[in-house]
Amino acid sequence: MADYLPIFVMFLLAGGFVAVSLGLSRLFSPHRPTPEKLEPYECGIIPEVEPSQRFPVKFYLVAMLFVVFDVEIIFLFAWASIWDSLGWYGVGAVLIFTFFVVETLMYVWKRGALDWNVHRRARYLRDELEEVA
């Protein structure tokens, strides 16, 4: 416990510094908010349009795939910590599990979901449409 004393003291110092700065500013600075003062700074021009909050939809795909493969890794960790006692049966089971997830990876790869470049995905979709037509 005594090992953690310096960290505790540092927390106190940091918190104290923040408290003193904010407290002194609260005491000494004049606080006069006006509507014009609170507007976002746009080089003196009155802002008309709110900046849009868009982001590319690729990130959604990446996040979904991350969740799937992360869960797979957690299962592999679980197997790896007791692989000794599970013997050949354990190896076989985990290989089957890994095979299914690798199949997912291969599908996602060919489908172009891992591409930042959208052209391959468009080509796949176009080929698909030609097949149907």
Next chain:
Amino acid sequence: MTTVDKAAKWARTRSMFPASFGLACCAIEMMATGVAHYDLARFGMEAFRASPRQADLMVVAGRVSQKMAPVLRQVYDQMPDPKWVISMGACASTGGMFNNYALVQGVDQVVPVDIYIPGCPPGPQSLMHGILTLHDKIMAGEIVN
């Protein structure tokens, strides 16, 4: 006037951050005041902040056109208190030699001014004299902010 008051005023004068509002020729003289020969850094003021949010003092250096006046007012409004304005040069103080429909005849029509500096353009010594007069006025409590 308590010691705390005096200390606060001293701190405010010794670390004023000017907001650069250089519009025309007077801006060149303001730049000259900021660099080595007529050093403003000895008063702690060499950091001209681009954003009004971080600035104390607005030095209006140059001609303010009618189109620029709302922008000037908005930038002044967005400075946090305490704030001061120095009107530098003849054009900012009274419209200068341009007595016409295009320029605001004196920036005090748009923002409240604390110090007027005459000159066309005022040399760096005049600008520094104006800034130091502002410091003296703040320390003496004539300008309450």
